[in-house]
Amino acid sequence: MLVVAIPLKQVIQQYFCFKCDKKYEAIEGIDAICPTCGSRGKCIKNLGEFLLADKRDFIINKVKVPLISAIIRLVGLIKIKPTALNCRHPNSLVLLRMWERFFRSEANEGREPVERAISEGSIYEYEHDPYYARRLDWVLEEINKRKWLPRESGRPRGIHWREFHDYTKDT
Numbered sequence: 001m002l003v004v005a006i007p008l009k010q011v012i013q014q015y016f017c018f019k020c021d022k023k024y025e026a027i028e029g030i031d032a033i034c035p036t037c038g039s040r041g042k043c044i045k046n047l048g049e050f051l052l053a054d055k056r057d058f059i060i061n062k063v064k065v066p067l068i069s070a071i072i073r074l075v076g077l078i079k080i081k082p083t084a085l086n087c088r089h090p091n092s093l094v095l096l097r098m099w100e101r102f103f104r105s106e107a108n109e110g111r112e113p114v115e116r117a118i119s120e121g122s123i124y125e126y127e128h129d130p131y132y133a134r135r136l137d138w139v140l141e142e143i144n145k146r147k148w149l150p151r152e153s154g155r156p157r158g159i160h161w162r163e164f165h166d167y168t169k170d171t
């Protein structure tokens, strides 16, 4: 009997070697070998999965924790709080009202300092820097055009969120 070998389609994927801390390309397969050190790498096909895998502790401890504390500290250097009386642009008032509403729902003391800093920082930036303010306008216009999906019914949920919206009235 004649057996004809049909070559399988070879797909090149990007992999990451945690030993070398480098990306490399290899033929798709589970844990393709790093050409530099011979370790098994991790396929970078699913960004969320990749970030939550071996890099999770690195991202939390080396990226997020220092970034969050820098945001809180640096925004805290600005001592005047944004209010409806000291903001000039109508969109800053939209941001103010949106953040006020957000903090009526948010109920997590641990997360609140960085969220407060981001909320105040977004208004400072919008008020004082037209370069980024107009680009933020563009980003928000584009999000509207591209039909950003609404949150799923009942989300966020849990003890850290007070919900005022009645989901039973969703159609």
Ligand SMILES: [Zn+2]
Pocket: 017, 018, 019, 020, 021, 034, 035, 036, 037, 038, 039
């Ligand atoms: Zn390697």
